[in-house]
Amino acid sequence: MRTNKLIIRTPEGICLAQQLAGPVTRFLAVAIDLAGICVISGLLAQILLLTAIVNPDLALAARTVCYFIVTVGYSIILEWFWRGQTLGKRVLKIRVVDAEGLRLRPAQIVIRNLLRLVDLLPAFYAVGGICSTLSPKFQRLGDFAANTVVIYAVPEKIPDLELLFSGTLNSLRSYSHLAAQLRKSISPGEARLALEAVVRRDGLEANSRLELFRQLADHLHPMAPFPEESLAGLTDEQYVRNIVDLIYRPIVP
Amino acid sequence: MIVDLKKFIGRERPTWEELDEMLKRVENQAVTYLSLDEIQRLHYLYERTGAGLMKISTFAAEPNLVRYLESLLTRAYAEMQDVPSRTDTWSPRRWLFRTFPQTFRKHFRFFLAALTLTVLGGLFGGGAVAFDPDAKAAIVPFPHLLENPSERVREEENKPNQMLATARGRFSAALMTNNTQVSILALALGVTWGIGTLILLFYNGVILGAVLFDYVRAGQSVFLMGWLLPHGVVEIPAILIAGQAGLLLGQALIGWNSKESVNQRLRSVAGSLVTLISGAALLLVWAGLVEAFLSQYHEPIVPYQFKIVFGLIELATLLTFLVFAGRDGGPVGTRSRASGRARSC
Secondary structure (H helix, E strand, C coil): CCCCEEEECCCCCCCCEECCHHHHHHHHHHHHHHHHHHHHHHHHHHHHHHHHCCCCHHHHHHHHHHHHHHHHHHHHHHHCCHHHHHHHHHHHEEEEEEEECCCHHHHHHHHHCCCCCHHHCCCHHHHHHHHHCCCCCCCCHHHHCCCCCEEEEECCCCCCCCHHHHCCCCCCCHHHHHHHHHHHHHHHHHHHEEEEHHHHHHHHHHHHCCCCCCHHHHHHHHHCCCHHHHCCCHHHHHHHHHHHHHHCCCCCC | CCCCHHHHHHHHHHHHHHHHHHHHHCCCCCCCCCHHHHHHHHHHHHHHHHHHHHHHHHHHHCHHHHHHHHHHHHHHHHHHHHHHHCCCCCCCCHHHHHHHHHHHCCHHHHHHHHHHHHHHHHHHHHHHHHCCCCHHHHHHHHHHHCCCHHHHHHHHHHCCHHHCCCCHHHHHHHHHHHHHHHHHHHHHHHCCCHHHHHHHHHHHHHHHCCCCCCHHHCCHHHHHHHHHHHHHHHHHHHHHHHHHHHHHHHHHHHCCCCCCCHHHHHHHHHHHHHHHHHHHHHHHHHHHHHHHHHHHHCCCCCCHHHHHHHHHHHHHHHHHHHHHCCCCCHHHHCCCCHHHEECCC
């Protein structure tokens, strides 16, 4: 089944999900890398031109070899040193990983990059693009042979949830008995839904955002009948945010 | 039950930070050295973080926190399952004199298949030119090989290539890069279940057979040997080794007589593929140098006897190396990975 997630089930029963990078994002990363290869090759050619004063034949030979090494070695070297990332992948925040969640080995990096030669055929990544589009894990042939996938890299820092709630005066907090009732009556699924809506609100289109929070507010109102005066002037979004605050931060220091 | 996220993060943060620090240390090491206590601690931190993730996924799926923990655990999982693969350092000397020849011998049947196919292609190419001399133009893609062999030999012997004298380096570099590209293609085409590699090897054989037959028929066998042997005895085996890698990849995909999954098969041959293609590339560097600096010089500049003897010595050395090198050492490292334990979907 096609999914945009790489799901790894560990022997301990933990299910780890990583979002897979699609063909378009990967193609853009390749475009950036091609530009990088051109810049590096151009710089090397200029440097090697200086040696032409001493021996023109040697300078041209060195340029041919360097261009070949840069073309073939660029992705191999960068993916090895940057743990699955090239310049393009860094810019687009994607990363090559082992398809089974194991450590990425040098052999895998070499194979996926050497097989790029077939993925490039007949032109403009046609084979690779078609394979990637049809593959359940967006794998091109090189990825398939090397047992790798490309995922979105996650920022490696603990998210600061304080930013989610800070700076807001929660008018519902003074009704502690109603807050307790709310926490008792709301299901984990409903609480998660409200939390995700608050977290993702900035990514929503304006009308969808209004509609989503209206529906959520309508759903949450009966669970804890807060007095009208406490809700005066609150938009649906502020109401839901305050509810989430009450649920996930029962005690404020 | 709904988790108090702030309290939960406050309580678990030291665990996550310690795990992150430990992982950074392990990830940055080429060789992993952890004491028993450290391994036990890593396992504890991994399990505790895993329990935290399960709790938070069930009761409070704050997406950023879940993603952070999943990322942390994925890294930890990779390190914990893979530590045995980094218990030794890579040594170029050991790779060249042990790993490469041992890998070549381990997968010799694929080399034999590549050789057989090239020979069959050669017979076909030679036969085609024998029956229809005009077929040479259709078979051989190199213009300088299309002219009459006797005329070419006369030209080469009477008027040495002046251009080459000032462009040996360039020519050598072009040969190295071009041949290495062909080798990489021979490996890469293995992904077509080996069919692409088979076609490439056969076609190479056809060209070689057509040229050999053409020169032998014209009575230019000595020139041919003097011209081809110095670089050909290294270049042709190098292409065959790349073909060997391509066929190995094809077999891993097809999986005849194998009970392993395709992923396990590909995983088990990955190291061999890289070793074989690297070895082939190394041989092609030598072949490129010899072709530019020796093969293209003919009598009276360089006697054919010298070139032929030089080629035969190279061949004997290469065969000795591939057959005998690394026999006294241990077998090629079969680094086991716990791939069977994980299940990805």
